[in-house]
Amino acid sequence: MKKQWKSLAIASLMLSFVTASLAAERVRVTTSLGAFVIELQRDRAPLTVENFLGYVRSGYYTNVLFHRVIANFVVQGGGVGLDYKAKPSRKPIPNEAGNGLKNLRGTVGLARASDPHSGDTQFYVNVADNSDLDPLPTRWGYAVFGRVVEGMEVVDRISVSPTGSAGPFKQDAPIQPVVIQKVEIIADQPGAPAPAAPAAAPETPPAVDPPPAADAPASETPPSQPDQSSPPPQ
Numbered sequence: 001m002k003k004q005w006k007s008l009a010i011a012s013l014m015l016s017f018v019t020a021s022l023a024a025e026r027v028r029v030t031t032s033l034g035a036f037v038i039e040l041q042r043d044r045a046p047l048t049v050e051n052f053l054g055y056v057r058s059g060y061y062t063n064v065l066f067h068r069v070i071a072n073f074v075v076q077g078g079g080v081g082l083d084y085k086a087k088p089s090r091k092p093i094p095n096e097a098g099n100g101l102k103n104l105r106g107t108v109g110l111a112r113a114s115d116p117h118s119g120d121t122q123f124y125v126n127v128a129d130n131s132d133l134d135p136l137p138t139r140w141g142y143a144v145f146g147r148v149v150e151g152m153e154v155v156d157r158i159s160v161s162p163t164g165s166a167g168p169f170k171q172d173a174p175i176q177p178v179v180i181q182k183v184e185i186i187a188d189q190p191g192a193p194a195p196a197a198p199a200a201a202p203e204t205p206p207a208v209d210p211p212p213a214a215d216a217p218a219s220e221t222p223p224s225q226p227d228q229s230s231p232p233p234q
Contacts, residue, residue: 036151045145076124082166097141116140
């Protein structure tokens with residue numbers, strides 16, 4: 001009986017470790033327009049998630065901007081400081097776009113330049129379904145590594161911010177700066193119910209066509225068109 005009790009105790013302990021390891025990893029992004037929560041998908045994008053969390057743990061995302069906002073497309077930020085200068089970053093990581101995750105509304109992806117393996121700090125949230133950002137046999141895509149599970153209304157609010165030129169950006173920059181005040185890891189309870197799917201998109205202004213890429217400098221931005229023969233627009 002004593003041996004049986006010990007076996008049950010060990011099995012219970014092992015189960016608790018497994019359950020804890022399967023608990024969702026989440027971060028809260030607090031902005032000047034509200035907060036939203038991202039659930040990370042390490043099982044599909046382990047390199048991208050660990051890269052992102054490394055920056056989160058270091059406090060890198062404290063007081064950076066959502067410097068690019070396009071209604072019905074994406075909101076993007078994470079690498080530009082309040083002075084509109086790019087923050088230094090670590091080495092870029094390999095592109096994990098072939099992980100089966102699609103650029104659907106509410107998903108979060110790693111921004112990059114025209115080089116498919118140039119992603120590092122900047123991330124974006126899809127405000128609409130953006131299949132043009134998914135990979136095809138003939139092109140690289142943009143790696144999705146998480147999804148918004150709370151506060152999608154905040155992302156929508158950011159996405160309809162009036163935009164124009166600011167700092168080095170000629171267009172698509174919020175006229176009233178949208179500041180990422182902090183990004184922090186939040187504890188998740190094992191066994192918590194799965195979050196509901198992101199809400200349907202609210203009524204927003206017509207999609208803004210980004211400017212041609214030919215005359216724009218390279219930056220870590222997802223293009224609105226699949227053609228990646230030239231650097232994407234800022």
